[in-house]
Every structure is written in structure tokens, then in C-alpha cells.
Amino acid sequence: MLELRALHKRMGARCLADGLSLKVDAGETVALLGASGSGKSTLLRMVAGLEPLDAGQVLFAGEDVTRQPPEKRRFALIFQDFALFPHLDVQENVCFGLVEQGWPKRLARTEAQAMLATVGLHGLEHRRVWTLSGGEQQRVALARALVTRPRLMLLDEPFSALDAELRSAMQDEFRQRLADAGIPALLVTHDPAEAARMAGRVVRLEGGRMRPV
Ligand SMILES: Nc1ncnc2c1ncn2[C@@H]1O[C@H](COP(=O)(O)OP(=O)(O)OP(=O)(O)O)[C@@H](O)[C@H]1O
Ligand SMILES: [Mg+2]
Incomplete structure (x- = not known):
């Protein structure tokens, strides 16, 4: 469904994507772990079309959307602070x-x-x-x-502002709603327990590439 092909991105001296590839299947939630500053939020912004790539392609449902503006992609992005x-x-x-x-x-x-x-x-x-x-x-x-x-949900640490009890309730609720709506999702989190609870597959961003966990 979503396919990232050989993405490259530098921010100043840092290489945040160095031939990064990833697939998210229809209806699948993939959790993305990675150290602070490894480029997780930047990656979501690139997928959403809010940040240009240096090289590589973003495909959705077989279509190359790399040069499409965000509103044409019809992906939803939920930020850590909700941004209401x-x-x-x-x-x-x-x-x-x-x-x-x-x-x-x-x-x-x-x-x-x-x-x-x-x-x-x-x-x-x-x-x-x-x-x-x-x-x-x-x-x-x-x-x-x-x-x-949306055709795809991009979630950037959406539960980190919530206390522990509410967080696990919202994790279950989000997982259920995404499943009901049949929307594939890419979830950024720094919490391995959250990743395991929410996602069918977990990957780690390290050195500009995806590593299996
Ligand atoms: N617009 C920008 N201009 C310059 N540097 C940037 C910009 N956006 C991000 N960076 C840098 O790129 C690196 C990756 O940032 P990013 O926010 O993607 O990391 P992250 O993995 O989401 O980290 P965290 O877990 O702390 O949220 C950081 O070193 C950050 O300072
Ligand atoms: Mg971030």
C-alpha cells in the first residue's frame, strides 16, 4: 500500500535517510522506533509531503506521490501535541x-x-x-x-502527553478505530510496549535505514 523506496535526506550535517525503504500493507499498522534525533518525525513529514526528499520515491497504492502536495495525498498526520x-x-x-x-x-x-x-x-x-x-x-x-x-494515518508519538492509564486506553481505542476504518498506519513511538500493543510489525530507524526489531 505505502512504499518508501530508497529515500535520502540530509539535514545540515546529519543524514536522516540513507537509502531508507519501507512497506506498509493495506490495513497494517507498523510501529517505528528510533533514538531521539534519528529522523522519525522528519520521515513522517516527508511521507506526508510536508518536507521535500533529497532522493527516492513515495508510492501509495502503486502510484508515485513523491511530487504531490500534501492535500492530494490524503494522508492524515497526528502530532504529539495534537495541534488542535x-x-x-x-x-x-x-x-x-x-x-x-x-x-x-x-x-x-x-x-x-x-x-x-x-x-x-x-x-x-x-x-x-x-x-x-x-x-x-x-x-x-x-x-x-x-x-x-484518509488513505493513510501517520501518528507521531500521539500518546506521549497522556498519563499511563489513559495512554493504554487510547492505544486500544486507536488500534480499534484504525482496524474498523481499515486504514494503514505508521506509528512513531519511543515505547517498545506501545509498539507491541499497537502494531503488527515493529521497525527501528537507525543510521538512516530501517532495521528489523
Ligand atoms: N527544519 C529543520 N532544520 C534543521 N534541522 C532539523 C529540522 N528538522 C529536524 N532537524 C534535525 O534533524 C534531526 C532529526 O529530527 P527529528 O525531529 O526527525 O527526530 P526524531 O527522531 O523525531 O526525534 P524525537 O524522538 O526527539 O522526536 C534532529 O537532529 C533535528 O534537530
Ligand atoms: Mg520526533
């Missing part, structure tokens, strides 16, 4: 991507409401996001990502 829009309420946060895709506002709202109900946030549509708990904010980020029906 603080000036928008919960529903508007979830609507945002749909409106950007050209959905009429009213339809986008209906769709957002349905997705919020799915992730257990019914009734919180008009709350400001900064009044929500960490777990609720995490669910808004998930709803915002899922509502656009």
Missing part, C-alpha cells in the same frame, strides 16, 4: 479538513457531528478545545483525522 486550533470549538476543529476539501459547511458539520459521536464526544461539539481533558483532546485529534477518510 485553539480559536475554534470542537466541531469546527473536526470540520476544518472537510471544508478545506470543498465540502459545504452544513454537510461538513453533520459529518463532524457523526464522527464526534463515534469517538465518544457527543455533546462536546461547542466546547473550546482548551477546556477539554487530554484524552478528550486526543479524541478530537483522532476525529479530525478520521473524518477526512
Whole structure:
């Protein structure tokens, strides 16, 4: 489904990808471990189209998307700090991507409401996001990502801001939602237990290449 072919990327003096290759199959979640600074976040940004490659190709469903802008790829990226829009309420946060895709506002709202109900946030549509708990904010980020029906989910340490108990609950919930939606995912984490819990396969980024774990 997703195929990274011989990616090369330098950042200043550092070589973050040195002939890096990886495949993620349909419906599969692959966890990506690696030391701090090894280039995990940079790799997700390259896959999303937010960071240019020096060389190599990103393919999805057999199509070369290397030169496609992020919005054409239809991949969703969830950041460590959720990156919700603080000036928008919960529903508007979830609507945002749909409106950007050209959905009429009213339809986008209906769709957002349905997705919020799915992730257990019914009734919180008009709350400001900064009044929500960490777990609720995490669910808004998930709803915002899922509502656009992404072809691929890119998760950059999405649970690290949560306490231990909530973290394992959200790990199970994310795994279930991704499975229900049949969306392949690449999950960056520094926690081997999280990798084992969430993913069918675990790889490690080291010296600009993928090593099996
Ligand atoms: N825009 C940038 N300009 C210069 N250097 C950058 C830029 N983005 C990342 N880097 C550098 O590239 C290296 C890899 O960064 P990256 O954020 O991808 O690492 P990471 O594996 O996600 O680390 P962490 O586990 O700490 O999140 C770091 O040394 C970082 O300082
Ligand atoms: Mg990172």
C-alpha cells in the first residue's frame, strides 16, 4: 500500500535517510522506533509531503506521490501535541479538513457531528478545545483525522502527553478505530510496549535505514 523506496535526506550535517525503504500493507499498522534525533518525525513529514526528499520515491497504492502536495495525498498526520486550533470549538476543529476539501459547511458539520459521536464526544461539539481533558483532546485529534477518510494515518508519538492509564486506553481505542476504518498506519513511538500493543510489525530507524526489531 505505502512504499518508501530508497529515500535520502540530509539535514545540515546529519543524514536522516540513507537509502531508507519501507512497506506498509493495506490495513497494517507498523510501529517505528528510533533514538531521539534519528529522523522519525522528519520521515513522517516527508511521507506526508510536508518536507521535500533529497532522493527516492513515495508510492501509495502503486502510484508515485513523491511530487504531490500534501492535500492530494490524503494522508492524515497526528502530532504529539495534537495541534488542535485553539480559536475554534470542537466541531469546527473536526470540520476544518472537510471544508478545506470543498465540502459545504452544513454537510461538513453533520459529518463532524457523526464522527464526534463515534469517538465518544457527543455533546462536546461547542466546547473550546482548551477546556477539554487530554484524552478528550486526543479524541478530537483522532476525529479530525478520521473524518477526512484518509488513505493513510501517520501518528507521531500521539500518546506521549497522556498519563499511563489513559495512554493504554487510547492505544486500544486507536488500534480499534484504525482496524474498523481499515486504514494503514505508521506509528512513531519511543515505547517498545506501545509498539507491541499497537502494531503488527515493529521497525527501528537507525543510521538512516530501517532495521528489523
Ligand atoms: N527544519 C529543520 N532544520 C534543521 N534541522 C532539523 C529540522 N528538522 C529536524 N532537524 C534535525 O534533524 C534531526 C532529526 O529530527 P527529528 O525531529 O526527525 O527526530 P526524531 O527522531 O523525531 O526525534 P524525537 O524522538 O526527539 O522526536 C534532529 O537532529 C533535528 O534537530
Ligand atoms: Mg520526533
